[in-house]
Amino acid sequence: MAEPERPRSRKRRLDGERSRAAVLDAAIATLGRQADASIEDIAAAAGVVRQTVYAHYPSRTALLTAVIDHLTTETASALDAIDVTSPPPEQALRRWLEASWAVVERYPILLSPVIATAAPPADEHDRHRPVTTRLVDLVRRGRRTGVFEERHSEEWTISAVIALGHAAGQQVAAGRMSSAEAAAAYRDSVLRLVVKLPMAEDD
Amino acid sequence: MAEPERPRSRKRRLDGERSRAAVLDAAIATLGRQADASIEDIAAAAGVVRQTVYAHYPSRTALLTAVIDHLTTETASALDAIDVTSPPPEQALRRWLEASWAVVERYPILLSPVIATAAPPADEHDRHRPVTTRLVDLVRRGRRTGVFEERHSEEWTISAVIALGHAAGQQVAAGRMSSAEAAAAYRDSVLRLVVKLPMAEDD
DNA sequence: CTTATCTTGGACGTACGTGTCTAACTTAAG
DNA sequence: CTTAAGTTAGACACGTACGTCCAAGATAAG
Numbered sequence: 001m002a003e004p005e006r007p008r009s010r011k012r013r014l015d016g017e018r019s020r021a022a023v024l025d026a027a028i029a030t031l032g033r034q035a036d037a038s039i040e041d042i043a044a045a046a047g048v049v050r051q052t053v054y055a056h057y058p059s060r061t062a063l064l065t066a067v068i069d070h071l072t073t074e075t076a077s078a079l080d081a082i083d084v085t086s087p088p089p090e091q092a093l094r095r096w097l098e099a100s101w102a103v104v105e106r107y108p109i110l111l112s113p114v115i116a117t118a119a120p121p122a123d124e125h126d127r128h129r130p131v132t133t134r135l136v137d138l139v140r141r142g143r144r145t146g147v148f149e150e151r152h153s154e155e156w157t158i159s160a161v162i163a164l165g166h167a168a169g170q171q172v173a174a175g176r177m178s179s180a181e182a183a184a185a186y187r188d189s190v191l192r193l194v195v196k197l198p199m200a201e202d203d
Numbered sequence: 204m205a206e207p208e209r210p211r212s213r214k215r216r217l218d219g220e221r222s223r224a225a226v227l228d229a230a231i232a233t234l235g236r237q238a239d240a241s242i243e244d245i246a247a248a249a250g251v252v253r254q255t256v257y258a259h260y261p262s263r264t265a266l267l268t269a270v271i272d273h274l275t276t277e278t279a280s281a282l283d284a285i286d287v288t289s290p291p292p293e294q295a296l297r298r299w300l301e302a303s304w305a306v307v308e309r310y311p312i313l314l315s316p317v318i319a320t321a322a323p324p325a326d327e328h329d330r331h332r333p334v335t336t337r338l339v340d341l342v343r344r345g346r347r348t349g350v351f352e353e354r355h356s357e358e359w360t361i362s363a364v365i366a367l368g369h370a371a372g373q374q375v376a377a378g379r380m381s382s383a384e385a386a387a388a389y390r391d392s393v394l395r396l397v398v399k400l401p402m403a404e405d406d
Numbered sequence: 407c408t409t410a411t412c413t414t415g416g417a418c419g420t421a422c423g424t425g426t427c428t429a430a431c432t433t434a435a436g
Numbered sequence: 437c438t439t440a441a442g443t444t445a446g447a448c449a450c451g452t453a454c455g456t457c458c459a460a461g462a463t464a465a466g
Contacts, residue, residue, distance in 0.1 A: 011409080011410055011411060011464085011465055011466070012411080012465085013410090013411055013412065013463080013464050013465070014464085015411075015412065015413090015463070015464060016411070016412060016413095019412080019413080036239075038452085038453060038454085039453075039454075039455090040452095040453080048413075048414090049413070049414060049415080050454095050455095051413080051414070051415085051456090052412080052413060052414080054454095054455070054456080055412075055413080058455090059454085059455075060453095060454070060455090113316070151391060152384070152387070152388040152391065152392075153379075153380065153384070153388070155374065155379050155380070156370075156371075156374065156380065156384075156385075156388045156392075159370040159373065159374055160367060160370050160388075160392055162370070163366040163367055163369055163370035164363060164366055164367070166366055166369070167359075167362040167363050167365070167366035170362065171358065171359065171362055176356075176358050177356065177358070177359065181355070181356070181359075182359075184355070185355040185356070185359045185363075188354060188355065189355075189359075189363055189396055192395060192396060193392055193395060193396060197400070214434085214435055214436075214439080214440055214441060215435090215441080216433080216434050216435070216440090216441055216442065217434085218433070218434060218441075218442065218443090219441070219442060219443095222442080222443080241422085241423060241424085242423075242424075242425095243422095243423080251443075251444090252443070252444055252445080253424095253425095254426095254443080254444070254445085255442080255443060255444080257424095257425070257426080258442075258443080261425090262424085262425075263423090263424070263425090
């Protein structure tokens with residue numbers, strides 16, 4: 001965390017940083033396709049050799065951690081770019097859905113069990129919590145203001161939104177829907193599920 | 204399929220069949236919790252030793268196939284018990300949801316990637332298709348009769364229903380919702396998503 | 407150009423899961 | 437009780453992935 005990145009030695013080659021980034025990208029892409037990909041697979045995808053991976057990341061766990069950290073940072077900044085707190089909840093939700101879909105499309109690994117399962121030893125059980133945090137706040141606000149459905153628990157709403165995101169991502173991955181179709185279906189479905197209807201229905 | 208189960212040898216011990224069933228049950232339970240459980244794990248859960256598993260199932264793949272076959276049969280018969288073709292689509296969907304939730308609750312492995320991933324070599328890519336087939340037919344009928352939403356593709360509806368089932372199952376598994384809560388949330392959410400609203404909204 | 411960094415190839419040890427075999431034992435079936 | 441079915445313990449071969457070490461070659465930095 002508090003690492004000043006002190007250039008203590010006189011020579012540092014940007015050569016190294018490039019291959020380090022290549023390995024990280026390859027890990028994200030490869031693990032997104034195959035959650036149990038080996039270091040060998042990742043190295044091949046990065047165009048390097050297994051030992052080079054270990055030169056930058058001491059262990060598989062370390063690489064996994066780096067992947068998750070990178071994704072968390074990227075996602076957080078992508079979601080920070082949108083304002084989700086001031087617009088009316090429905091509008092904010094639309095923006096959140098659009099932004100998060102874009103991120104998921106760029107990093108399909110986010111929908112893979114790699115992230116959830118990769119909790120090393122006794123780390124936080126939800127590393128990607130910083131991402132859903134904004135959604136949680138948004139849902140709470142929508143409920144407080146009376147424009148979001150409150151029939152079921154808040155957590156159910158969150159998990160339903162995530163689950164529909166998974167479904168949309170899988171449709172695209174399976175080639176059964178275009179990215180635009182999936183995005184629209186995802187958006188419409190979530191809104192239909194979350195936003196309270198104009199007139200109250202019976203039970 | 205057409206195996207007369209001929210008692211060709213003079214002695215057959217029901218002892219064997221009991222442990223065979225124990226292994227199968229243990230495999231279903233264990234793989235439901237941990238998709239990559241070893242034969243050792245399954246054997247331990249069954250109260251036997253690894254070699255005993257191999258005495259009944261020649262390979263891991265064979266065991267997996269047996270698990271899937273068993274689940275397919277069980278699920279099919281559970282869903283055959285309900286009539287999903289004659290009642291009005293919404294009512295039929297309610298029944299389908301209730302029945303399929305009961306099955307999923309009994310066999311959490313159905314929501315695990317074990318089933319989808321376990322396609323051996325060039326087998327059907329969807330072994331559990333016989334289960335969703337009924338849902339597909341039901342959704343088609345509801346669309347034709349004009350009571351189900353047609354805004355997005357049929358396949359999206361199916362995959363959304365499955366995805367919400369996953370979400371509900373995970374909530375229960377994580378202890379965040381009771382089984383009854385999850386069932387209700389699942390049912391309500393699917394209906395809200397699938398059934399056309401009384402009055403057409405704008406775009 | 408010199409030097410330290412980086413990558414590479416080769417080899418090695420370890421751990422784990424699969425699948426097979428065999429001999430000894432328990433136990434249900436006749 | 438006798439016999440064959442079934443389970444067990446032990447050992448083995450095999451493959452795969454992880455992680456480490458080292459020496460040689462390529463290359464960017466000064």
